[in-house]
Amino acid sequence: MPDTLTPGGTASATPSAAPTRTRASRLRDFWSDFGRSPVALVSLAVIAVLAFVSFGAPWVTPQDPYDMANLDWMDAFLRPGTVGSGGYTHWLGTDNAGRDMLSAIFYGLRTSFVIGLSAGALALMVGITVGLTAAYFGGRTEALLMRIVDLQLSMPAILLALVLVAMLGQGVAQIILALVVAQYAYFARTTHGTATVERGKDYIEAARSTPLPTWRVLLRHLLPNVLPPLIVVATVQVAAAIALEATLSFLGVGLPLTEPSLGSLISNGFKYIHTDRTWLSIYPGLFLMVTVVAINLVGDRVRHVLDPRNQR
Amino acid sequence: MTLLSVSGVSKRFSRKPGILGRALDRITGESSAQTVHALTGIDIAVPRGEVLGLVGESGCGKSTLGRIVSGIYTPSDGSVTLNGKPVARMRGGNVQKLTTAVQMIHQDPFASLDPRMKVGETISEGPRLHGLWSASEAQGKVRDLLEQVGLEGAYANRLPHQFSGGQRQRIAIARALAMEPELLVLDEAVASLDVSIQAQVLNLFMELRQRLNLTALFISHDLSVVRHVCDRVAIMYLGRVVELASAADLYDAPQHPYTKALFASVPTLGTGRAAFQPIEGEIPSPLDPPPGCAFHPRCPFAGPRCRAEVPALKPAPTGVVACHLNDGGTELGKTAA
Amino acid sequence: MNAALDVRGLTTRFDTRGGMVTAVNDVSFAVEPGRIMGLVGESGSGKSVTGFSILGLIDAPGEISAGQVLVDGTDLRTLAPDALRRMRGRRVAMVFQDPMMTLNPVLRVGDQMAMAVRVHDNVSKRAAWDRARAALDTVGIPAAAERLRAYPHQLSGGMRQRVAIATALLHRPSVIIADEPTTALDVSIQGQILAEVRRLADETGTAIVWVTHDLAVVSSLADDICVMYAGRIVESGTAEQVIGAPRHPYTRGLIDSVPSLHPPGQPLPQIPGSTPQLVNLPSGCPFRPRCPRATEICATDPPLSGTDHPALCHHPLTEAPA
Numbered sequence: 001m002p003d004t005l006t007p008g009g010t011a012s013a014t015p016s017a018a019p020t021r022t023r024a025s026r027l028r029d030f031w032s033d034f035g036r037s038p039v040a041l042v043s044l045a046v047i048a049v050l051a052f053v054s055f056g057a058p059w060v061t062p063q064d065p066y067d068m069a070n071l072d073w074m075d076a077f078l079r080p081g082t083v084g085s086g087g088y089t090h091w092l093g094t095d096n097a098g099r100d101m102l103s104a105i106f107y108g109l110r111t112s113f114v115i116g117l118s119a120g121a122l123a124l125m126v127g128i129t130v131g132l133t134a135a136y137f138g139g140r141t142e143a144l145l146m147r148i149v150d151l152q153l154s155m156p157a158i159l160l161a162l163v164l165v166a167m168l169g170q171g172v173a174q175i176i177l178a179l180v181v182a183q184y185a186y187f188a189r190t191t192h193g194t195a196t197v198e199r200g201k202d203y204i205e206a207a208r209s210t211p212l213p214t215w216r217v218l219l220r221h222l223l224p225n226v227l228p229p230l231i232v233v234a235t236v237q238v239a240a241a242i243a244l245e246a247t248l249s250f251l252g253v254g255l256p257l258t259e260p261s262l263g264s265l266i267s268n269g270f271k272y273i274h275t276d277r278t279w280l281s282i283y284p285g286l287f288l289m290v291t292v293v294a295i296n297l298v299g300d301r302v303r304h305v306l307d308p309r310n311q312r
Numbered sequence: 313m314t315l316l317s318v319s320g321v322s323k324r325f326s327r328k329p330g331i332l333g334r335a336l337d338r339i340t341g342e343s344s345a346q347t348v349h350a351l352t353g354i355d356i357a358v359p360r361g362e363v364l365g366l367v368g369e370s371g372c373g374k375s376t377l378g379r380i381v382s383g384i385y386t387p388s389d390g391s392v393t394l395n396g397k398p399v400a401r402m403r404g405g406n407v408q409k410l411t412t413a414v415q416m417i418h419q420d421p422f423a424s425l426d427p428r429m430k431v432g433e434t435i436s437e438g439p440r441l442h443g444l445w446s447a448s449e450a451q452g453k454v455r456d457l458l459e460q461v462g463l464e465g466a467y468a469n470r471l472p473h474q475f476s477g478g479q480r481q482r483i484a485i486a487r488a489l490a491m492e493p494e495l496l497v498l499d500e501a502v503a504s505l506d507v508s509i510q511a512q513v514l515n516l517f518m519e520l521r522q523r524l525n526l527t528a529l530f531i532s533h534d535l536s537v538v539r540h541v542c543d544r545v546a547i548m549y550l551g552r553v554v555e556l557a558s559a560a561d562l563y564d565a566p567q568h569p570y571t572k573a574l575f576a577s578v579p580t581l582g583t584g585r586a587a588f589q590p591i592e593g594e595i596p597s598p599l600d601p602p603p604g605c606a607f608h609p610r611c612p613f614a615g616p617r618c619r620a621e622v623p624a625l626k627p628a629p630t631g632v633v634a635c636h637l638n639d640g641g642t643e644l645g646k647t648a649a
Numbered sequence: 650m651n652a653a654l655d656v657r658g659l660t661t662r663f664d665t666r667g668g669m670v671t672a673v674n675d676v677s678f679a680v681e682p683g684r685i686m687g688l689v690g691e692s693g694s695g696k697s698v699t700g701f702s703i704l705g706l707i708d709a710p711g712e713i714s715a716g717q718v719l720v721d722g723t724d725l726r727t728l729a730p731d732a733l734r735r736m737r738g739r740r741v742a743m744v745f746q747d748p749m750m751t752l753n754p755v756l757r758v759g760d761q762m763a764m765a766v767r768v769h770d771n772v773s774k775r776a777a778w779d780r781a782r783a784a785l786d787t788v789g790i791p792a793a794a795e796r797l798r799a800y801p802h803q804l805s806g807g808m809r810q811r812v813a814i815a816t817a818l819l820h821r822p823s824v825i826i827a828d829e830p831t832t833a834l835d836v837s838i839q840g841q842i843l844a845e846v847r848r849l850a851d852e853t854g855t856a857i858v859w860v861t862h863d864l865a866v867v868s869s870l871a872d873d874i875c876v877m878y879a880g881r882i883v884e885s886g887t888a889e890q891v892i893g894a895p896r897h898p899y900t901r902g903l904i905d906s907v908p909s910l911h912p913p914g915q916p917l918p919q920i921p922g923s924t925p926q927l928v929n930l931p932s933g934c935p936f937r938p939r940c941p942r943a944t945e946i947c948a949t950d951p952p953l954s955g956t957d958h959p960a961l962c963h964h965p966l967t968e969a970p971a
Binding site for chain 3 (some may be wrong): 514537
């Protein structure tokens with residue numbers, strides 16, 4: 001390991017003797033470094049709690065807000081903290097149909113997570129495929145693929161998603177597809193950048209001159225070495241996908257109110273923003289904000305820990 | 313018997329301008345396309361069992377030649393054959409290597425091993441994919457190879473970062489040997505190792521060479537290392553071979569002025585202070601090589617003919633030399649009969 | 650004669666994940682004006698960290714924990730940050746392996762050299778350029794005035810390294826620390842620079858610490874040699890003493906493993922094992938596990954024997970000179 005230096009005359013030297021470490025101990029090191037930031041730990045805990053209550057919504061909420069049989073018109077527009085006809089407290093109030101807002105938010109959060117995670121995972125796969133293909137084959141393939149990616153990155157993702165949803169129609173699958181198309185470019189860019197660097201390294205040349213088949217070089221050598229920076233992009237993009245979906249639903253082109261998401265809840269509440277029934281939009285908005293910020297903070301910490309410049 | 317035959321090999325790397333560059337060219341009326349003549353007219357034959365050294369400074373093309381022989385590049389002109397069969401060909405804009413009988417060992421063992429693949433798999437993936445080993449015998453073969461290169465068989469389950477530079481270079485050698493190559497290309501294979509480790513790896517190479525009757529191209533800038541392990545040595549300068557002779561002859565009686573100057577400019581151990589004569593001048597850029605003999609701007613014996621005419625490789629008292637001094641003199645108009 | 654550079658008991662430690670690592674362990678040496686001291690060692694020996702520590706260029710998690718660095722009698726370690734910065738470049742300068750470390754790629758060579766002049770001396774821009782040109786002349790760069798108008802990328806690697814050396818020379822420092830400055834260069838260019846450096850040391854009286862792994866280079870360049878192993882200086886003396894009659898078994902092993910001293914094709918004497926990891930050094934002499942002369946006593950800290958040509962060893966190869 002060479003001495004590391006920063007330009008401008010200041011220098012720091014690191015002894016070359018790195019202790020030998022196993023994969024398990026590196027994972028331990030990762031967590032101990034991660035845990036050095038209380039903010040990141042709290043964020044991770046928040047995400048865990050939100051994931052638990054949303055995926056466990058049928059068991060932790062007092063009512064299924066989308067089963068019409070459970071709703072009572074008499075409970076409409078109850079203020080937060082009021083006890084309704086079901087005999088339990090509506091901690092975050094109820095909406096115009098008498099839905100318990102807390103239950104609706106938990107169910108909505110579940111939809112948001114499902115859409116964010118599946119869109120993120122699919123966009124990751126598409127982006128890796130495009131980025132790796134471009135980086136490995138180079139030439140015209142690379143020029144063509146990366147120009148399309150650049151073109152997409154130059155316009156706002158929300159615009160592209162809006163157009164796509166308008167074309168595809170409403171529904172969870174359509175939204176996910178629109179988000180994948182709008183977001184894969186970020187993964188493709190990052191993959192392409194990292195893969196271009198890795199492709200130039202001797203271990204790839206060694207594999208090609210053995211020779212190993214192209215698929216083997218791509219999947220067993222190049223792919224594992226471009227993954228780490230993508231983990232960071234993935235966390236940020238999951239948060240972005242959740243926010244994008246909420247925006248689409250808020251604008252009325254995403255999910256209908258019968259398929260709840262945080263966006264459609266905010267949208268519904270927005271109709272009453274000029275009355276005193278502000279709880280209808282503020283609480284789902286708060287949950288959306290906390291979710292997105294927590295995911296981003298965790299992603300930020302992961303990036304910091306994985307950055308070799310911050311490693312001891 | 314000739315194993316490797318390199319005949320008339322040239323390699324040009326050209327940088328074509330992009331769309332913007334082409335538009336600019338049209339405006340300015342000049343061409344921004346650049347061509348590097350990395351190799352020009354290389355003829356080398358390596359008999360089975362020989363270790364041939366390729367020596368030269370940066371830009372001389374020794375690594376490019378190593379990569380062409382290894383099937384990583386294809387030559388722009390000429391051919392490279394192993395046992396009479398071509399090493400690689402172009403297919404669909406990509407180089408396709410046609411043989412597993414040439415294996416390469418890179419300079420930097422920290423870069424040449426996949427950091428995320430266990431050593432055992434790194435060694436066995438080539439032979440497994442080419443059907444040299446069955447799944448059941450792979451583990452035992454890996455263990456044997458690791459022991460052959462002086463490591464413990466149990467290291468197969470470790471990742472490269474757990475090894476020192478010397479150990480990693482042994483792993484790279486094991487990976488190359490696993491393919492049962494007929495020819496090894498070692499590109500500065502000991503240059504990045506510590507002095508004390510370099511001797512270990514050189515000893516390993518010499519021992520394996522004896523045992524397995526290896527043929528090798530040994531690319532290096534280190535004259536003392538080359539003398540120690542090579543049978544014949546080719547001295548290269550700016551894309552051409554300027555002298556080729558047996559190691560003993562070359563070191564005892566260098567013929568080409570560049571070879572002589574190179575030997576004189578290298579500090580050697582135990583000769584005392586400042587016992588070396590540096591060569592004057594810079595190495596010319598391969599983008600813009602001087603006309604005639606590429607060495608003439610730095611050569612104390614250069615004459616008018618050296619500036620005009622490229623010298624050809626001609627038999628000399630020892631080996632072959634590309635120098636007008638060896639071929640009728642440096643005056644214009646005089647050529648050997 | 651007074652030493653231009655006198656390093657006493659210098660110790661630098663790094664707080665790494667594996668534990669506290671002493672990269673430079675109680676290192677002492679002195680260099681007189683006009684002399685070149687070769688600091689030789691393999692990777693992890695601490696030779697480069699020693700160079701950085703002399704200039705106080707150690708960042709967290711590293712720390713210089715003990716020792717004195719006297720330049721013309723002034724202890725750099727006791728200076729305030731401002732005063733230390735004034736000393737750097739003026740009394741002590743550094744040349745790196747990669748000259749682009751000190752050269753700014755977007756500025757003309759002349760501009761940055763002139764800037765380096767004006768950091769310490771209040772002179773006109775024109776006078777600064779003149780001094781830059783004079784410095785380039787000193788290191789044997791032809792057509793110096795032209796080179797000053799060039800950008801770093803327009804120069805060859807050897808030329809850049811000469812510019813870096815010329816920049817280091819601008820203020821006629823007492824001491825130059827050069828960290829592997831010719832390792833990345835071609836042999837014919839390395840020869841040119843070694844010859845220039847030798848001449849400069851003789852003519853300007855600058856003391857030079859030449860950090861390198863290459864024994865052949867120091868043997869033909871340096872007046873004195875210190876051999877480092879695992880953070881310690883294990884042997885020091887004049888170049889003739891250390892190369893001609895090494896006393897430490899490690900130095901002996903290093904010299905023996907150089908191929909040019911043996912008939913071609915024969916197995917080379919080799920030092921077994923690998924270069925040590927500083928996190929878990931053996932007790933006593935760190936070379937013990939690789940040493941052919943090691944005995945039980947080597948598990949205790951080795952003594953420094955000899956004053957003229959000292960070696961840190963229980964069983965030195967030749968007796969301490971009287």
